[in-house]
Amino acid sequence: MTLRFGVVGTGAIGREHINRITNKLSGGKIVAVTDVNHESATQTVEAYQLDAVVYPDDKALIADPNVDAVLVTSWGPAHEETVVAAVEAGKYVFCEKPLATTGEGCLRIVEAEMKQGKKLVQVGFMRRYDTGYVQLKQAIDNHVIGQPLMIHAAHRNPQVGENYTTDMAVVDTLVHEIDVLHWLVGDDYKSVQVVFPRKTQFAHDKLHDPQLFIIETQSGIVIDVEVFVNCKYGYDIQCEVIGEEGIAKLPEFPSIVLRKDEKLSAGILNDWKYRFMDAYNIEIQDFIDSVTKKGEPQGPTSWDGYIAAVTSDACVKAQQTGEKELIELQERPDFYSEKKTQTV
Amino acid sequence: MTLRFGVVGTGAIGREHINRITNKLSGGKIVAVTDVNHESATQTVEAYQLDAVVYPDDKALIADPNVDAVLVTSWGPAHEETVVAAVEAGKYVFCEKPLATTGEGCLRIVEAEMKQGKKLVQVGFMRRYDTGYVQLKQAIDNHVIGQPLMIHAAHRNPQVGENYTTDMAVVDTLVHEIDVLHWLVGDDYKSVQVVFPRKTQFAHDKLHDPQLFIIETQSGIVIDVEVFVNCKYGYDIQCEVIGEEGIAKLPEFPSIVLRKDEKLSAGILNDWKYRFMDAYNIEIQDFIDSVTKKGEPQGPTSWDGYIAAVTSDACVKAQQTGEKELIELQERPDFYSEKKTQTV
Amino acid sequence: MTLRFGVVGTGAIGREHINRITNKLSGGKIVAVTDVNHESATQTVEAYQLDAVVYPDDKALIADPNVDAVLVTSWGPAHEETVVAAVEAGKYVFCEKPLATTGEGCLRIVEAEMKQGKKLVQVGFMRRYDTGYVQLKQAIDNHVIGQPLMIHAAHRNPQVGENYTTDMAVVDTLVHEIDVLHWLVGDDYKSVQVVFPRKTQFAHDKLHDPQLFIIETQSGIVIDVEVFVNCKYGYDIQCEVIGEEGIAKLPEFPSIVLRKDEKLSAGILNDWKYRFMDAYNIEIQDFIDSVTKKGEPQGPTSWDGYIAAVTSDACVKAQQTGEKELIELQERPDFYSEKKTQTV
Amino acid sequence: MTLRFGVVGTGAIGREHINRITNKLSGGKIVAVTDVNHESATQTVEAYQLDAVVYPDDKALIADPNVDAVLVTSWGPAHEETVVAAVEAGKYVFCEKPLATTGEGCLRIVEAEMKQGKKLVQVGFMRRYDTGYVQLKQAIDNHVIGQPLMIHAAHRNPQVGENYTTDMAVVDTLVHEIDVLHWLVGDDYKSVQVVFPRKTQFAHDKLHDPQLFIIETQSGIVIDVEVFVNCKYGYDIQCEVIGEEGIAKLPEFPSIVLRKDEKLSAGILNDWKYRFMDAYNIEIQDFIDSVTKKGEPQGPTSWDGYIAAVTSDACVKAQQTGEKELIELQERPDFYSEKKTQTV
Incomplete structure (x- = not known):
């Protein structure tokens, strides 16, 4: 089974994860992309030769039934809303830090996830x-x-x-x-x-x-x-x-x-990028493997x-x-x- | 483009490479398998849930038009014959050491490869x-x-x-x-x-x-x-x-x-396996990437x-x-x- | 010129310094010894075969004109009185820590030393x-x-x-x-x-x-x-x-x-003794050399x-x-x- | 007991040992000095303020009854003759490498030493x-x-x-x-x-x-x-x-x-000097201690x-x-x- 990702946010870290999933790791595929800067999303699809739909916003991307997991790499303050929406749609989420900018925001995600009855969210603490x-x-x-x-x-x-x-x-x-x-x-x-x-x-x-x-x-x-x-x-x-x-x-x-x-x-x-390069790869591979083989991610949780x-x-x-x-x-x-x- | 591998030899190192290509790396796929011990080949396909044909011998496997590259992980003395046959069929080859058990055997592979006009063979010197x-x-x-x-x-x-x-x-x-x-x-x-x-x-x-x-x-x-x-x-x-x-x-x-x-x-x-674990992964990924993107492997050659x-x-x-x-x-x-x- | 030491306190650290000056370093000699336990002083003279007078107390030892420098290795609370007396007699002093048990006590030594118009005291901070x-x-x-x-x-x-x-x-x-x-x-x-x-x-x-x-x-x-x-x-x-x-x-x-x-x-x-063994030797040799060649110690002072x-x-x-x-x-x-x- | 040294050769290494014995170590004293360059010997005595006789040659120095041990730091080819003479006179010898420039020369020293019935010679292998x-x-x-x-x-x-x-x-x-x-x-x-x-x-x-x-x-x-x-x-x-x-x-x-x-x-x-500085000090102190306390050196022998x-x-x-x-x-x-x- 291939885990189909929708990516919200195609800045530097977003593109790195896209490259990782597309060219280095096994079992994942980018099928949808969005960014507040629409052109960035379009360029990313081209640059990485993705077979992916470009959506106008996170809502539309989450709604795509082909999207199994949402990769949240947008601007920090936008994370909470996207994550809550994805969780409420029953999608898996890999969210770069911060999960939300406030403790209250994080608790809203926690509540949404608990309502779904199983863990859906992994936070990008790669260490x-x-x-x-x-x-x-x-x-x-x-x-x-x-x-x-x-x-x-x-x-x-x-x-x-x-x-x-x-x-x-x-x-x-x-x-x-x-x-x-x-x-x-x-x-x-x-x-x-x-x-x-x-x-x-x-x-x-x-x-x-x-x-x-x-x-x-x-x-x-x-x-x-x-x-x-x-x-x-x-x-x-x-x-x-x-x-x-x-x-x-x-x-x-x-x-x-x-x-x-x-x-x-x-x-x-x-450069900090090299220090945790392997950890980033293992982290995303583990997310893919856990979700596809065990039905839930096992990395850092919403509670973390x-x-x-x-x-x-x-x-x-x-x-x-x-x-x-x-x-x-x-x-x-x-x-x-x-x-x-x-x-x- | 996905590089489709046929594997000759499903012993320990063969299975490791199969697992690597199937579950850890990007861009490769096992589509055919053979072993002198037919049961070993069959069990391997099951164990790794491969969508792969089991062939009676290397000749048949090489002849499969779905096979882009032959992964040679059989007993050392059998390498030369398989590699020559694969090269003559214009297939890419990743061959574990030794390429052949004699210098003369290696030269026969060298000749066959030069006749094809481009590099096809990479030898598994992972260091x-x-x-x-x-x-x-x-x-x-x-x-x-x-x-x-x-x-x-x-x-x-x-x-x-x-x-x-x-x-x-x-x-x-x-x-x-x-x-x-x-x-x-x-x-x-x-x-x-x-x-x-x-x-x-x-x-x-x-x-x-x-x-x-x-x-x-x-x-x-x-x-x-x-x-x-x-x-x-x-x-x-x-x-x-x-x-x-x-x-x-x-x-x-x-x-x-x-x-x-x-x-x-x-x-x-x-255990030596852990020492060069990353090198094995990078080696095979490089083989896949070079072949699919540049048309020839760039690792250790037949001459090596x-x-x-x-x-x-x-x-x-x-x-x-x-x-x-x-x-x-x-x-x-x-x-x-x-x-x-x-x-x- | 040989620096002639009178030692006040022949416990463990006192004996170590005596051994050091007698058998390892150059330019120093133990000529007088005292301890509140008179027998300890006598035994020390025998054990190290010293050509040294055993005095009943620090006052008598300090008064010996053959004593150039007083090595204070007695119980901490006794240091201040011995050091002040030695300084007032114009003798050099090497005093193990603490110089005195209170800041006020240290200041009394500082005053006595300043009255003598030159540095006489080194404190045993060997690091x-x-x-x-x-x-x-x-x-x-x-x-x-x-x-x-x-x-x-x-x-x-x-x-x-x-x-x-x-x-x-x-x-x-x-x-x-x-x-x-x-x-x-x-x-x-x-x-x-x-x-x-x-x-x-x-x-x-x-x-x-x-x-x-x-x-x-x-x-x-x-x-x-x-x-x-x-x-x-x-x-x-x-x-x-x-x-x-x-x-x-x-x-x-x-x-x-x-x-x-x-x-x-x-x-x-x-064992901590080995960690600073060389430092102890260099410290005492430096005290001997500085006093005999420059007329004052150059290590940690009364102010330290x-x-x-x-x-x-x-x-x-x-x-x-x-x-x-x-x-x-x-x-x-x-x-x-x-x-x-x-x-x- | 103080070990009284006569030094044969007041070049660089000779002066270093003289300084070491005079100013750093315990139990040794330079009482006689010679060098083929008489002026060098005289200058050395002045430079280190030695209370030492300057002899015209090694024979005279060895003959001085105040000399307990001969420190041989002359030119390598001269070592053998000085060491044999010193040994035959029953003097202790600390000889810098080489003991002699030939195996035969060394054997002559060995024979002379064995005739004396006890070890007298230490070779300066400080490692x-x-x-x-x-x-x-x-x-x-x-x-x-x-x-x-x-x-x-x-x-x-x-x-x-x-x-x-x-x-x-x-x-x-x-x-x-x-x-x-x-x-x-x-x-x-x-x-x-x-x-x-x-x-x-x-x-x-x-x-x-x-x-x-x-x-x-x-x-x-x-x-x-x-x-x-x-x-x-x-x-x-x-x-x-x-x-x-x-x-x-x-x-x-x-x-x-x-x-x-x-x-x-x-x-x-x-600079190699710092690498074995401590070893040089320990070596010479050990020579002094062994000779004065045990009656023979215990370092590298004539046989070495x-x-x-x-x-x-x-x-x-x-x-x-x-x-x-x-x-x-x-x-x-x-x-x-x-x-x-x-x-x-």
Whole structure:
């Protein structure tokens, strides 16, 4: 069985997923496309030589009976409406982050999905499919390092543009740690505090960079995450879990090792795209395989999207108040109860 | 366009490629299958739910007009005949190593292919698609380390079975280094010598293990390859190129890093399958893409298969004589002239 | 010229320094010894075959005209009185941490020393002599990583005894980071906050372990230090300085690298003594050399002892209040103005 | 007891040892000095403010009853005569490599020493005192990696001067591996073969660089040593022992780790002096301690000097013949029987 996708949003990430499904992965096919910029949709169909209908809007695309799954890669604020409509139509949804821009919006999707009686939605948090994070999770789940007590993490980009503001360090950047870290330790967040170190001279006016987030979980795990988006030297993701009996850390991204000019060196990526390239492929292949073979996606759920939204809000508030802010989630419905590690 | 494969040989590696093409990659489809064990072929079609014809033999399979490309994964000694027949029928061929068991056999394939006027055959030397080797090649081609002068390499397996004999260290094991190292430095081999160190107690009677191969190229690059197939600790591939201006080395296979029990450690693979899993996928996808988009494969050629066969013979002879043996190749036809780095 | 030492306190650390000066280093000699336990002093003279007078107390030892320098390795609360007396007698002093148990006590030493018109006192903060920290300081001072913005540090011991209480994580453990980190970045501390993660099951009742200290400097550098004294896996000191243009990190303690049992591993120390063994030697040799050749010690000063005392007090208070506590230092006298990197 | 040294040869290495004994180590004192260049000797005494007699020649120096030990740091060809004379006078000797320039010369020293009835001579092979090599030896002796089967080693210098000829790659460079490797595995050498790779453009006319030495031991361990003295990138010593149950490798020289400019890097030394600085110190301190406390040195013996000389000769012959050359040693006298690991 081939999973037939309708794509809502043919910008950069949309086109990448289209290319992925069309030319790299197995079992998926793009059959419909739409974009608020109609020409972008049309050009995409041509560029990738798709056998796909171009629809005027998401509603029409969702209504197409040939569309099994809706790939939502539009502008963030538009996600909620499209996802709710697709879910209400009983379609599967793969939605890039954010699921919705507010916790309430996410809850509306949660409600719509629960009404359908089965999971339909996967949110595009690809890190859970990165082999490094998967190995970390296995080490934790297999009690290799004992009970986790702390996590030291860092999210570094070489630089960002002038329109990247302080809050975007949460919404665009930290959000990936927000999703992957609670999954890693199987715990919910309780509070967050932000400390602003001395600002780098390379950050623009509207951005305080770097920032240090101190997040506590319900069980008392303390997580510190450095977010530094003008670190200059490269794109670098670090994650180290301190357990009662040992410590486990993400591997460096693999690179040949040079001995040259009095230095022993390995390359560090400059571009974030390469860092999680494999994870993106595995993520979408897993969505296709789970939906076609098991009838529902098994990746990050609408509830995970909700957690990310509420936590992001608290983090932004903590940036503004300088105080420890609570992260208050509604009770998790049984519908979204945690299962064992799902990927790989 | 979908590339329609006929598979000759449904043993372990055959089934893996079938699974790969059917469930992981894009653009390929299994439409025909055969095996000397007819039942194996039939079971394979069922197991992978293939929409494929089961043929009594390779001749019939090759004759099927629906078959665009023949995937040769039968017993080594049977390769030559199948490949020649497929080439003569104008079909594309992806052939697992060895292309043929003798240099002469390989030359017959070369001749048949040249008669067809275009490249049809790719040999399954997957290492050229490993990102580590690709990075090494780029470093060399981009003059990062200057002119290569030496290579230190090692090929280690945790253990081998009782029927693994001294010569298989060449034919089954070293052959991968034989292919990838001349590609890496863009040079042909000149001679080989074998030194037998003290034998490990863990090797069976018919196997001298480890072995050290000293290979020289036409331009004077000296390559030492340790082959150690009962090293016990894991599957480990090492390659370090010593250049006039620096040294480049393959990365270790990525693994999370643990601090535990007074040790800082990373995992080493036990099973060779995981080491080149990605390379296998990229290799077959590249075959599909090149054939369908460019009309010919761009991976290791029949001539590379010939080089591997002649070099393997010299290595086995050197094992027996203890002397430096010449590696005498026919002149490379223009048809197979080297181009720039082709993969990734 | 030989520097003649009188040693006050012949416990473990006292004996180690005696052995060091007598059998490993050049230019020093033990000529006098005292201890509140007279027998310990006598036994030490015998055990190390010293040609040294045993005095009944520190006053008598200090009064010996043969004593050039007093090595203070007694019980912490006794340090202040001995150091003040030695300084007032114009003797050089090498004093193990703490210089005094209170900021006020340290200031009394500072005053006594300033009255003498030259530096006489060095405090035993050996990390400044560790080649790793020295390299870090050089990288910072040479602008290799640009302006420091953050430091991530960790101080981990495999386990501690039952009488190790929560405050000792500051006074016995963190105090080394307190000294070395302000020296590293050439800045003074401003505030500290403590976060208590979930407690490890391996900590005794009176100890909350691990702890996370968030320290800010006057210029806004944010330092997080994990103190984890029952980490089980080994003795491990980590320090990573995040700068505007790059990051510099302490090396791992050197160890041979093993490939064994599917692991690539290096050893981690279990015992803290080996970690800074070389630093202890270099520290005392530097004290001897500086005093004999330049007329004053050039290592950590009385003022550094004062900084450590005041900062430790604030850290202990922050443990108790859970709030951000200010670190309020008196103005640094010109007498103790910072010079360039002094060691190596 | 202080060990009183007479120094024969006040060139660079002589002065370094004088400085070491005078200003860094414990228990030694320079009391006499001589050099063929009398002025050099006189200047050295002044420069290091030694309380030492300047003698016209080695004979006179040896005859001084105040001289307990003779430190031989003269020109290599002069070593034998001085060492024999010192030994016959019953003096202890620390002799820099070579002990003598020929095997026969070394045997004359061996005979003279055996006549004295106890070990008097230590040869300056400092690598045995390097903590990395010591850890390797412990790993081997403790059966951590099982029976050694192979060693892969490399000795790389950034560059050498114009008067460095092909044979000096043995006599000046490889000689350190020659000494340390047989000590490491507790075995004697049997044969050596040299392979010359393509020559680097950075080597002068009289030098073939790099070179690959293949050495076999009596028990069949195969050792390959790359000697590359114009490698440009730094001074780099590599040694990896392949055992039946695992592999152990020297650590890299410790360095802070940088993340900068898309590179993760650690420094590589340029100057060989820093690489074994600690080993030199430990070596001389061990000589002083062993002689004064145990009555004889416990480092590399005259017999080790003999092994180095005979093996060097065979290596130079193998450079010239291109053949496998035998390394034929006389039978080891019981006087020089191997004991357990002696250092550290």
